[in-house]
Amino acid sequence: MNHLLTLLGVLSLLLGIIGIVVPLLPTTPFVLLAAALFARSSPRFHHWLLNQRHFGPMIDDWQRYRGMRRSAKRRANVMILLSFGLSLLVVSIDWVRLLLIIMMVILLTWINRLPVVEPVALKE
Known part of the structure; x- marks a missing residue:
């Protein structure tokens, strides 16, 4: 099950990255979904994502403050x-x-x- 959640997290993160340049494909929900999936499946990937310069602060703000x-x-x-x-x-x-x-x-x-x-x- 952890491998499936990790794979879904990677796919979600890729969709989020693609959404940066493709109109109507949202970035934020996919990145937040990837963070949630990684939190349940791979502490290493979750830690890596939280320490990314562009995505980390946004994810941290959402997880801590829902804002x-x-x-x-x-x-x-x-x-x-x-x-x-x-x-x-x-x-x-x-x-x-x-x-x-x-x-x-x-x-x-x-x-x-x-x-x-x-x-x-x-x-x-």
Whole structure:
């Protein structure tokens, strides 16, 4: 079972990395899923992921506080708006555009309702 969870963690992490450059493929949920899978299957991979410069702080903030830093929220909002905006320019079917707008609003609403993790609070 540990090998299956580790394999799923690796696949999830790869999808998260691909999601950095592919519009509409989310990065954060896949990276958080990989961290959860690694926590249950491979302490070594979990430790490695938590110590990554780009993903580690985001995962730690989520695991400890169930929130995001203000700068991460800003970056997420910008990337969501850019990727959905580009998709809306490319798509010519009206119902697909409407679906994209609905997805964008839901995602922006969810991200912006998450608690903000303040750096001052992290120093305690």
